[in-house]
Amino acid sequence: MEKSNISKRKSPIKRFIKFVVNHNKMSIFTAMIMVIFITSIDLVLPMMTKNMVDKGITGKNLELLLKIIVAYSVMSVLARVLNLALGYIYATMRNRVAVKFRLKVLDHLSKLSGKFYTENKTGNLMSIVQSDIDIIENIDAELVFSIIKNSITAIISLYLMFRLQSVLFVVVVFIQILLVTTQRYFTKNIHSNVSMFRDEYGDTSNVVQEYVYNIMNVIISKSKRFFISQFIKGQRGLINKDIKIDVLMSGNMCVANIFNLMMSMAIYGYGGYMIINGDFTLGSLIAFQNYAGMLIGPCISIVNANNRIQQAKVSIERVYSILDEEPVIDEDQNMLEGLRADNIKEISVENVKFGYENDESEKKYILNNVSMKFKRGDISAIVGESGCGKSTLSKLMYRLWDVDDGSIKIDERDIRNIKLMSLRKCISVVSQEIVIFDSTIRNNISLGKKIPDDDILRVCSLAGLDDFISSLEAGLDTEIGEKGIKISGGQKQRISIARAMLCDSPIIIFDEATSALDNVSQDIIMDSIKKNLEDRIVIVIAHRLSTIKDVDKIFVMSNGKIAESGNHEELISKKGIYYKLYRNE
Ligand SMILES: Nc1ncnc2c1ncn2[C@@H]1O[C@H](COP(=O)(O)OP(=O)(O)O)[C@@H](O)[C@H]1O
Numbered sequence: 001m002e003k004s005n006i007s008k009r010k011s012p013i014k015r016f017i018k019f020v021v022n023h024n025k026m027s028i029f030t031a032m033i034m035v036i037f038i039t040s041i042d043l044v045l046p047m048m049t050k051n052m053v054d055k056g057i058t059g060k061n062l063e064l065l066l067k068i069i070v071a072y073s074v075m076s077v078l079a080r081v082l083n084l085a086l087g088y089i090y091a092t093m094r095n096r097v098a099v100k101f102r103l104k105v106l107d108h109l110s111k112l113s114g115k116f117y118t119e120n121k122t123g124n125l126m127s128i129v130q131s132d133i134d135i136i137e138n139i140d141a142e143l144v145f146s147i148i149k150n151s152i153t154a155i156i157s158l159y160l161m162f163r164l165q166s167v168l169f170v171v172v173v174f175i176q177i178l179l180v181t182t183q184r185y186f187t188k189n190i191h192s193n194v195s196m197f198r199d200e201y202g203d204t205s206n207v208v209q210e211y212v213y214n215i216m217n218v219i220i221s222k223s224k225r226f227f228i229s230q231f232i233k234g235q236r237g238l239i240n241k242d243i244k245i246d247v248l249m250s251g252n253m254c255v256a257n258i259f260n261l262m263m264s265m266a267i268y269g270y271g272g273y274m275i276i277n278g279d280f281t282l283g284s285l286i287a288f289q290n291y292a293g294m295l296i297g298p299c300i301s302i303v304n305a306n307n308r309i310q311q312a313k314v315s316i317e318r319v320y321s322i323l324d325e326e327p328v329i330d331e332d333q334n335m336l337e338g339l340r341a342d343n344i345k346e347i348s349v350e351n352v353k354f355g356y357e358n359d360e361s362e363k364k365y366i367l368n369n370v371s372m373k374f375k376r377g378d379i380s381a382i383v384g385e386s387g388c389g390k391s392t393l394s395k396l397m398y399r400l401w402d403v404d405d406g407s408i409k410i411d412e413r414d415i416r417n418i419k420l421m422s423l424r425k426c427i428s429v430v431s432q433e434i435v436i437f438d439s440t441i442r443n444n445i446s447l448g449k450k451i452p453d454d455d456i457l458r459v460c461s462l463a464g465l466d467d468f469i470s471s472l473e474a475g476l477d478t479e480i481g482e483k484g485i486k487i488s489g490g491q492k493q494r495i496s497i498a499r500a501m502l503c504d505s506p507i508i509i510f511d512e513a514t515s516a517l518d519n520v521s522q523d524i525i526m527d528s529i530k531k532n533l534e535d536r537i538v539i540v541i542a543h544r545l546s547t548i549k550d551v552d553k554i555f556v557m558s559n560g561k562i563a564e565s566g567n568h569e570e571l572i573s574k575k576g577i578y579y580k581l582y583r584n585e
């Protein structure tokens, strides 16, 4: 994925933090106050221990000892209870952020160009939308607040340690500096390895995805071996990287723990020596040890947090690489006017040139000066050999791609000057690749909208689904399984045709929408189209010519151009390409 305009934008991390803050102002404020409160209690407790030992135990003052124990217990319990409440606030924040962030990404995905969809594999996008956002979700507010809490704790501990024993303080600080230096080395390494790991992970999950999604076809086409060998190849590299990351992370922890040990020994050694000499009290030593623990403990968790943040940083960057992908809608799109659906009279393709960029980014034009006009109330057909660019034309009208030259206009307005969402509302494409959801027949036709049964049954009968539905016990409420696995290819096509008949877009494109049906069924459906979509612009892309004999106008595509056009009789009498195609059927 290219990162466009990245220099002009703030870093992904900053933008992500801004996103989180904007959606959680109140929670952040409450959590902040609670964190400060808990931290203060934590910092006071060692001082109470010091008094407990020095004044209570060593000073043999039982009453004072009891008082301090009660106060200590109450404050500790209070801090734990507050921590519990804090956990609840973190959890709500975490879920809110994850859901909103995922929605933001999904919404953005729907606005990108066809080029983006072609170049980015589903597995990669899935791994970004799923795993990367999961990882980001995992760093959550708790981690951020623990860093704030730990930093405050560390700084105040430092001050109190200095007050208690300045020589020991210097030793402790020295060890801390060593710790921070080694930690930086690990962090850098972990970051680069995690980033490589995640990229490769996306690649192998592509293989798994294709395998699982097409499991039946994979078995039928005997291509299991191929998939498995590709999977193993990818997995090998992945395992090595994963092990390396694990070793680095454990190494990081191990070094931190060794420094912790060194620090304890220094405190007991030098502190003990001072007590023996009568220059230090036992209570002070215990308090010092506690504060030192509050220093190294938080530092170790900052190191840990850092590991997780490094991982999340990679994920945040990957997610923002999608969010930074320019949508088809550019900024001034919002200034553009929409379309009035009921006013549309014609759509015209004028001298359109278009080619897909291939890997060497040289262009081979698939459409070369194509011009045609589709009028409201007419049914037009586009025919031509497979691969000649018929589906491409419908994608250009839907603006999944933009034309390289020439223009597509709706009522004299270039579609590039129309609000994208409004343009797409006016066009329905029944495409060759049918999307079927794991839901009921009803939901697959209405797409979740509340529509009266009568209307749904009407379009079902237009699409020739009525016999099938009445044969089912649950009727419209029959579940058709993931990707419509429980229905046939023809039934899927009928569902998508019913779906199109239900919508009121003024422009409807049927892209080989009946290819899986027999001739008789095709004719019946063409008849329904003719009778029920009278006042629309209907474009039928067809492979078999027999189905489109009766349409108002036929465009014959060949070599990137419109070779012939006219109605069936005119084209037959021309004795050109159409005539030959028709005779050969
Ligand atoms: N996303 C794409 N990227 C690159 N080439 C494409 C893409 N989609 C289609 N093509 C190529 O463009 C040509 C026209 O495709 P298409 O419009 O689907 O033909 P058809 O007339 O069969 O519908 C084909 O040669 C096809 O390989």
Ligand SMILES: [Mg+2]
Pocket (backbone or CB within 6 Å): 390, 391, 392, 432, 511, 512
């Ligand atoms: Mg096609």
